[in-house]
Amino acid sequence: MPIHVEAEKGQVADIVLLPGNPERAKYMAEKFLDDPKLYTDYRQMYGYTGTFNGIEVSIQTTGMGVPSISIILEELKMLGVKTLIRVGTCGALSDDLEEADVIIAQSSATIGTTINQITPDITLAPPADFELIKNLYESAVELGMPAHVGQIATSDYFYGKSLDYADDLKRLAGLGVLAVEMETAALYNIAAKYGLRAATVLTVSDHVFKKTRADKSRIKEGVDRMTEMVLDTVTKIYG
Numbered sequence: 479m480p481i482h483v484e485a486e487k488g489q490v491a492d493i494v495l496l497p498g499n500p501e502r503a504k505y506m507a508e509k510f511l512d513d514p515k516l517y518t519d520y521r522q523m524y525g526y527t528g529t530f531n532g533i534e535v536s537i538q539t540t541g542m543g544v545p546s547i548s549i550i551l552e553e554l555k556m557l558g559v560k561t562l563i564r565v566g567t568c569g570a571l572s573d574d575l576e577e578a579d580v581i582i583a584q585s586s587a588t589i590g591t592t593i594n595q596i597t598p599d600i601t602l603a604p605p606a607d608f609e610l611i612k613n614l615y616e617s618a619v620e621l622g623m624p625a626h627v628g629q630i631a632t633s634d635y636f637y638g639k640s641l642d643y644a645d646d647l648k649r650l651a652g653l654g655v656l657a658v659e660m661e662t663a664a665l666y667n668i669a670a671k672y673g674l675r676a677a678t679v680l681t682v683s684d685h686v687f688k689k690t691r692a693d694k695s696r697i698k699e700g701v702d703r704m705t706e707m708v709l710d711t712v713t714k715i716y717g
């Protein structure tokens with residue numbers, strides 16, 4: 479049994495949804511899965527397995543940041559998972575984004591994180607799995623919840639490292655980066671390392687430059703919509 483994801487092989491499904499927040503994992507499992515069973519609560523990083531439309535699905539908390547999600551992903555790999563879909567929140571960098579909008583991350587730039595060192599002399603740019611993001615986009619359109627698709631950035635900093643941090647984010651916005659969060663680059667790099675399928679969908683919880691934050695009910699609406707979209711895609715691909 480791995481050290482942090484306290485589960486035996488067979489307790490975690492091939493398909494795993496990955497929220498950062500443990501409360502979101504519990505909420506999503508209880509709201510969307512049939513017969514959800516808790517397989518780990520070590521450090522309150524809750525993990526549940528249940529079914530959706532008869533398809534076995536797990537929902538595993540990752541915690542915040544690259545180090546935390548990296549531990550969880552390595553241990554999920556030990557447990558035999560195949561498909562990993564992060565369902566997270568993010569700060570918008572683009573003025574085209576509104577609170578609770580949904581983003582599908584094609585790729586992720588990095589700020590301050592060492593995750594690229596899995597290939598020390600090469601800057602790997604691992605994208606999301608094409609079939610996953612194609613279906614996620616189609617699910618969004620069919621469900622009447624248009625999603626923004628593009629590059630995001632994964633940062634080790636929520637509040638920033640230096641006084642220049644806002645300038646770094648502005649530069650990224652100028653290069654077309656839609657939003658910032660703290661885990662996706664680890665997900666895409668570790669998926670590339672093991673040949674796993676991965677994608678990230680995010681709901682906008684706040685706007686970085688406008689310094690506005692959606693209230694909890696708006697964030698919950700966004701989380702509900704992106705979870706419906708993800709489960710619709712899971713049904714299309716694996717049902």
Ligand SMILES: O=P(O)(O)O[C@H]1O[C@H](CO)[C@@H](O)[C@H]1O
Pocket residue numbers: 497498499541542543565566567568636659660661
């Ligand atoms: O809502 P989650 O999935 O945790 O994602 C975002 O929220 C956290 C910061 O508040 C970071 O983990 C960031 O990536």
Ligand SMILES: O=c1cc[nH]c(=O)[nH]1
Pocket residue numbers: 567568569570636658659660683684686
């Ligand atoms: O990582 C995150 C998540 C939400 N908002 C941010 O500004 N950063």
